[in-house]
Amino acid sequence: MVSALNRASVRKHLLTDRPVSTGIVHLGLGNFHRAHQAVYTAQARDGWGILGVASRSAAVADAMHRQDGLYSVLERSPEGSSISVPGVHTGAIVAAGNPAAVVDAIAAEDTRIVSTTVTEHGYCMDPSTHRLALDHPGIVADRSGAAPRTVIGQIARALERRAATHGAPITVLNCDNMQSNGTQTRRLVLEFLHGSKAENWVAENVAFPNSMVDRIVPATTDADRAAAYELLGVHDLSPVPAEPFTMWVMEDRFAAGRPAWERGGAVFSDEVEAYELLKLRLLNGTHSLIAYLGALDDRATIPEARAVDFIESAARSVLEDEYLPTVTLPRDFDVKAYVASLFDRWSNAALGHRTQQVGTDGSVKLPQRVPAPAIQLLGQGVMPEHLALTCAAWLCCVVPLPGFDPGPHARAMVDPARERLGALAAGTRPGVDLVRAVLAQVFPTELAESNDFTGRVAEYVAVITRDGVRAAAREAARSRTSRPHASPAA
Ligand SMILES: NC(=O)c1ccc[n+]([C@@H]2O[C@H](COP(=O)([O-])OP(=O)(O)OC[C@H]3O[C@@H](n4cnc5c(N)ncnc54)[C@H](O)[C@@H]3O)[C@@H](O)[C@H]2O)c1
Numbered sequence: 001m002v003s004a005l006n007r008a009s010v011r012k013h014l015l016t017d018r019p020v021s022t023g024i025v026h027l028g029l030g031n032f033h034r035a036h037q038a039v040y041t042a043q044a045r046d047g048w049g050i051l052g053v054a055s056r057s058a059a060v061a062d063a064m065h066r067q068d069g070l071y072s073v074l075e076r077s078p079e080g081s082s083i084s085v086p087g088v089h090t091g092a093i094v095a096a097g098n099p100a101a102v103v104d105a106i107a108a109e110d111t112r113i114v115s116t117t118v119t120e121h122g123y124c125m126d127p128s129t130h131r132l133a134l135d136h137p138g139i140v141a142d143r144s145g146a147a148p149r150t151v152i153g154q155i156a157r158a159l160e161r162r163a164a165t166h167g168a169p170i171t172v173l174n175c176d177n178m179q180s181n182g183t184q185t186r187r188l189v190l191e192f193l194h195g196s197k198a199e200n201w202v203a204e205n206v207a208f209p210n211s212m213v214d215r216i217v218p219a220t221t222d223a224d225r226a227a228a229y230e231l232l233g234v235h236d237l238s239p240v241p242a243e244p245f246t247m248w249v250m251e252d253r254f255a256a257g258r259p260a261w262e263r264g265g266a267v268f269s270d271e272v273e274a275y276e277l278l279k280l281r282l283l284n285g286t287h288s289l290i291a292y293l294g295a296l297d298d299r300a301t302i303p304e305a306r307a308v309d310f311i312e313s314a315a316r317s318v319l320e321d322e323y324l325p326t327v328t329l330p331r332d333f334d335v336k337a338y339v340a341s342l343f344d345r346w347s348n349a350a351l352g353h354r355t356q357q358v359g360t361d362g363s364v365k366l367p368q369r370v371p372a373p374a375i376q377l378l379g380q381g382v383m384p385e386h387l388a389l390t391c392a393a394w395l396c397c398v399v400p401l402p403g404f405d406p407g408p409h410a411r412a413m414v415d416p417a418r419e420r421l422g423a424l425a426a427g428t429r430p431g432v433d434l435v436r437a438v439l440a441q442v443f444p445t446e447l448a449e450s451n452d453f454t455g456r457v458a459e460y461v462a463v464i465t466r467d468g469v470r471a472a473a474r475e476a477a478r479s480r481t482s483r484p485h486a487s488p489a490a
């Protein structure tokens with residue numbers, strides 16, 4: 001019989017010491033948290049424990065319960081694989097079954113940090129205004145006094161309770177791929193609590209540091225489970241695959257202490273915004289383009305897509321010509337090495353990050369990546385051809401024109417706006433009207449109402465639909481060569 005992973009069966013050198021107490025409540029017990037923050041917390045070795053909260057699915061929490069709270073992180077690269085077991089979780093619960101328990105945990109006096117990786121759409125933020133979507137059904141219900149089911153509702157209600165009881169300060173640490181993620185979370189929580197007694201207490205006693213998180217962590221496959229078994233010698237129900245690269249940069253503004261995450265290599269910096277913009281644009285923005293072009297070219301994974309000549313060229317163009325000129329680099333940052341490392345990381349075939357996964361939730365991810373650089377370049381009289389191509393490829397994946405089949409990887413992309421945008425498309429004339437109507441749903445008005453930009457997106461949609469995605473990328477490359485462009489060495 002194959003034995004299961006638990007504290008008795010795991011090889012001791014792979015496991016960290018048991019945490020002393022639960023100082024952190026983490027919302028979003030997905031793969032990323034388990035291969036990123038949990039690993040840094042294990043490497044801090046200073047006793048901090050984490051209560052993990054899954055939103056709806058019980059799969060990860062159940063697996064962890066059956067394994068004494070453990071799971072493995074399987075580092076995969078073409079050079080080989082290695083494994084570790086970050087045993088820092090003191091519990092795992094599912095919010096959907098017991099929303100009151102989430103509020104209780106965050107409100108507990110011993111809780112000093114509440115952190116989040118709940119995907120961009122978990123914040124119920126209107127993507128075009130970046131304000132709390134007060135008409136979101138979850139927010140409406142949570143504000144009416146029901147046991148809160150949204151992340152912002154859970155945090156806000158727990159902070160209210162802290163204010164009304166022991167008054168102990170706390171830090172809210174957003175670890176999602178969002179620009180100014182701490183600042184935005186603070187605004188959303190305060191908007192939720194607007195007019196309440198707790199509003200001032202939160203403003204004065206709760207820290208919301210900004211953070212930049214980076215590690216490519218795909219969804220787990222059967223091949224990962226088999227590889228984990230080979231390395232562990234016992235069966236893990238829920239291993240997490242991850243690339244070797246990992247980076248975490250955050251502001252050192254914690255209201256009630258923090259683990260010594262620097263022991264795992266985390267960087268505390270006053271330049272987080274520069275790191276965030278760099279990462280969200282160069283990595284995530286380019287990643288989105290590779291995913292949408294790749295899916296439309298029938299490529300299942302990012303490394304397969306990145307190896308296609310026209311996709312690699314488009315990726316280099318959007319990165320070097322359109323994202324890079326719109327960021328301010330952190331001090332002493334070696335951007336040439338960073339760009340080279342990105343193309344290496346996207347080539348990691350051992351990891352097999354799926355185009356479908358990276359392309360999922362485009363309606364809430366792209367607003368963090370595309371509008372600001374597009375508006376900046378348009379303001380300089382430059383047409384951002386490859387940002388327009390990114391939007392067109394996304395539209396062709398999630399709101400394809402009648403008769404156009406975007407292929408299985410695009411069809412598998414989940415998007416919270418898919419239905420709404422589909423209904424909009426059904427009632428709008430294809431072409432620039434449709435592009436403008438769709439972009440108005442997700443982007444700031446300034447970009448959605450730019451005739452130049454929406455016109456260009458509509459042209460790329462037409463080319464993809466009529467002649468295919470390769471032809472559209474060729475067209476973008478041709479247009480790009482007609483104007484000067486920057487390079488990472490510049
Ligand atoms: N995976 C990566 O490579 C990576 C890298 C950097 C940052 N991130 C950030 O982490 C996030 C999660 O990635 P992941 O790989 O863990 O995904 P995942 O699918 O493994 O987990 C997603 C988690 O978010 C929760 N969630 C989803 N929708 C929610 C909602 N509406 N309300 C509350 N919780 C919700 C789920 O319960 C789950 O715990 C990403 O969206 C991104 O912002 C991921």
Ligand SMILES: O=P(O)(O)OC[C@@H](O)[C@@H](O)[C@H](O)[C@H](O)CO
Binds near residue numbers: 213214283284288358
């Ligand atoms: O995590 P998402 O869904 O916001 O975006 C998909 C990928 O671009 C992303 O997961 C990257 O792999 C990651 O941000 C690398 O740190």
